[in-house]
Amino acid sequence: MTPPVRTLGEFVAEDKIIDWLAGEIGQNHRASAAGAAAVAKRHSLPMHCSTCTATKACCASYVLIRLYEGLVIAHHLKQTGRDTQEQRDQLRARAEAMEAAVVADWATPCLFLDEQERCSVYSVRPTTCAQLYVYTPPEMCVARSSQIKSYTPRQEVESANAVEEAFRERLSLRRKVGRRYFGVLPRMVLVSLEAWDRTDFRDYLRQLSWPTDAEWTARIQR
Ligand code: SF4
Ligand code: SF4
Known part of the structure; x- marks a missing residue:
């Protein structure tokens, strides 16, 4: 029998x-917190992020995420009634601005940072955000100091890449050999929302312009 044609949302x-992705993301968040705390303990370093009341300079940085993380945020927006045309327009405008920007010069508060300087998608925030822990005072973040000391999440990045591989398998998105389903935060959320009600979501996602690792490395270093 022919399998039912389903939209991305139904699928x-x-x-x-x-559920699977949210579980993996939550596990990655906990591993980063534990890893950062272990480094702090080993080297007697302060954990500033847990008590930070400064303007969240970290949430004004250039955030790159994997498509699967954007999909989980898109689901969260839908569940909380925040998938509006206005939201999509803002995501599109912000994505275009980020893609045209010099990465090192980007300093614009994230669309998901609320008036109280809190992340409005905190439980499903990207691993890029959750892996950031600094051991230097928040004032250095605000000043964008080159002397900031932060946690290096090697194992957690490998785990997130492994989830991306498994995600591509489960969605049958293998056609883009050598390319990663990866991009700026607003773009990954937007394409997930735009694919949500499509039955041809695989073709839609595959035909988008996805970078190779080398292209992203070159872009980030630009
Ligand atoms: S990275 Fe810096 S600005 Fe962000 S929460 Fe940590 S200390 Fe505060
Ligand atoms: S998703 Fe949340 S934690 Fe990440 S940059 Fe945006 S507001 Fe900050």
């Missing part, structure tokens, strides 16, 4: 893709 709900 991820029925196959419990969001």
Whole structure:
């Protein structure tokens, strides 16, 4: 019998893709927190992020995420009634601005940072955000000092890359050989929202312009 044609939203709900991804993301968040705390303990370093009341300079930085992380944020926006045309317009404008910017010069508060300087998608924030822990005072973040000392999440990055591989398998997105389903935060959320109600979501996602590792490395160093 021919399998039913499903939209992305139906597919991820029925196959419990969001539950799986949210579990993996939560585990990655906890591993980063534990890893950063272990380094702090070993070297007697202060953990400033847990008590930081400064303007969140970290949330004004250039955030690159994997498509699967954007998909989970898109699901969260839908669940909380925040998938509006205005939201999509803002995501598109911000994505275009980030893609045209010099990465090192980018300093614009994230669309998901609320008026109280809190992340409005905190439980499903990207691993890039959750892996950031600094051992230097918040004032150095605000000043964008080159002397900031931060946690290096090697194992957690490998784990996130492994989830991306498994995600591509489960969504049958293998056609873009050598390219990663990776991009700026607002773009990854936007394409997930735009694919959500499409039955041809695989073709839609595959035909987008995805970077190779080398292209992203070159871009970040620009
Ligand atoms: S990275 Fe810097 S600005 Fe962000 S929460 Fe930590 S100390 Fe505060
Ligand atoms: S997603 Fe949340 S934690 Fe990440 S940059 Fe945006 S506001 Fe900050």
